[in-house]
Amino acid sequence: MSYNQISANVAMKVLMQYDKAVNNALATRVKTKLNFKSGKLNTYRFCDNVWTFMLSDVEFREVQELVRVNKVKIVACDGKGVGSRIEEKD
Template sequence: MEVTPKVRELYHQSVVGQALISSLDEMIYHGDISPRLAIKVLLQFDRSMQAAFRELVKTKVTYKGGLKEYNFCSDQWTFLLRNAIIKINGTCVIEAKPAIFARLSREDTSFQVVHVVKLYFA
């Protein structure tokens, strides 16, 4: 399964992804590896991250709460919830006021949560 550009961007923005990119840039600068090899390494990193998430991550996070505000701008939805209950694997972990950013999936008409940017604790 091919890694989509948006997912690739999320992997590259992670702490591990940033460290890898920084190391590859330094090795290219010093002539230790070619830019072509660096690209191959990044593509393998993307495939490995996707496989690891598919096989190892079994956690299900759910949000339930009242809708305070919503907005649609630049092909992205923003939902601000009030009195939200966040559950991990069915267990309530926190009551908060999260801001959720979601994009419409291109493969079908379902929403794909990109990430939760802020949690305001109740």
């Protein structure tokens, strides 16, 4: 889109289809559970039904694997009805 190779309308349709495909794959194909623990919650915000968390000293743990990271930003929203908020035009 930034190089004017596709229109904004086509770009929006591609992004919406991508979001639907990723949400479907996560809901139906991913079986792995992951736990995390944060040493500190630096900031949090709830705006327009979107939560944003800034964490530090975070441990991610899967069954036999542990990963430690210094900083993590988590953005979370309700996945239900996401496509209904964006108007499609032909």
